[in-house]
Amino acid sequence: MSTRPFFAARMEEFFDRRVESFLRALGWTEKVICYTGYGTAASARVLGRVILVPRRARTGIGKATEEIIRRRGFRNFVGAACVRVPVTIWIGDQEVHTVTDRGGYIDLRVRQPNLEPGWQSFRVRSAGSEVAKGRVQIIADDVRFGMVSDIDDTVISTWLPRPLIAAWNSFIRDESARQAVPGMARLYQQALAEHPGAPVMYISTGAWNTHGFLDRFLSRHGFPSGPMLLTDWGPTNTGWFRSGMAHKTETLLQLTRDFPNISWVLVGDDGQHDLSIYSDFARVAPDRVRAIAIRQLSPTEQVLAHGTNTTLNEQDDIAPEIPLVLAPDGRGLLAGLRSLEADPHEVEEKGDR
Known part of the structure; x- marks a missing residue:
């Protein structure tokens, strides 16, 4: 039995890679988006994504336009996946290295993060992005x-x-x-x-x-x-x-x-x-x-x-x-x-x- 991904998944990755290369040539830059994760004393689940986004507007007109569309839903979908790029994660006392999947997503379980129960922070950075900060909720072992x-x-x-x-x-x-x-x-x-x-x-x-x-x-x-x-x-x-x-x-x-x-x-x-x-x-x-x-x-x-x-x-x-x-x-x-x-x-x- 073949272990290759389904045809449509391979085509999606092929297309995403071509779009990514094209947008990089236009000067788009990497950005890390951190999603809210969870965990316990034994393991923390770090979630996020690396995408390409246009360079931030620098002119007055550009900034005004960006503010007008900022709260429109379609802006959530402006970006392109960074396929299988390396990232570094800092959480607790650990530094962990991984790569994004074919959709640019990060879904990593960090063992023994040494974090106290409650809301804790983590940081993520790709080679071409700034450091992004996220949150993870650590649940105590006695919670029922x-x-x-x-x-x-x-x-x-x-x-x-x-x-x-x-x-x-x-x-x-x-x-x-x-x-x-x-x-x-x-x-x-x-x-x-x-x-x-x-x-x-x-x-x-x-x-x-x-x-x-x-x-x-x-x-x-x-x-x-x-x-x-x-x-x-x-x-x-x-x-x-x-x-x-x-x-x-x-x-x-x-x-x-x-x-x-x-x-x-x-x-x-x-x-x-x-x-x-x-x-x-x-x-x-x-x-x-x-x-x-x-x-x-x-x-x-x-x-x-x-x-x-x-x-x-x-x-x-x-x-x-x-x-x-x-x-x-x-x-x-x-x-x-x-x-x-x-x-x-x-x-x-x-x-x-």
Whole structure:
């Protein structure tokens, strides 16, 4: 059996290399973008990307133009991957050398970083870039509670995945006009306040290019900081398109390996397949799921999400032993989760886990 990447992946790398060479000839320069990572005392996951960007505008007109477009979504996608370039990472007391992948991405696990629990920093530099700084959340070994949250239509009203509307939201609309789902920020704030040191992991099928916008959005609307685990649009090593469901499933399984002592509250919406994904995960790892909380979309949002005004009929798929909370907003979900904690049997059962 051949171990070569899928044809489309090889073609994408060929094209990216040609674009990279052309833009370098035009004077574009390397830039490192750091994504929010996570880890434990034993291992830290450093995430980032190296891209080529135009030289910064130096004239008054150029700077004014840059400021006008700065907050438009398409600016997140202006750049070209630096394919398989060497980078140096400094984290804790270690200096580590690696190379980007065919998409310019960095996804490296640094063993024994010697970092204290909490938010810590790391630095990354490629041969042709300035040093970039990023953050990684180190989770203490005694933490037993965590949250996993979908992003699209769970914390932010994106009207995904209908292509034209998604394109408008992602590329054209000013990011300050995007709206948060009511009550969700308070839900996460309250849950983490009751479990100091617990993480919230944001998982989305959105592109890594939107990481900066999402980070600013979450901060602006009062959501707790947390690692964001996004994906790369385009071909994979095995096929033409990436599977959003597979990305979420694989990410959940990875979190169980990275944090074997944490039991998660899984938060999503009923506009796509979050309930099915979470239910399948709960069947595989029932001791890693405290509860599933699903935000119910309005009929209009349902139409935009999948073409009909009814929910996807997935509630029968839920594992019977896993508590399920349904509500149209964060306030209702918070009340539902609180009612679970008020049940002595439920508290005892979760404690045994």
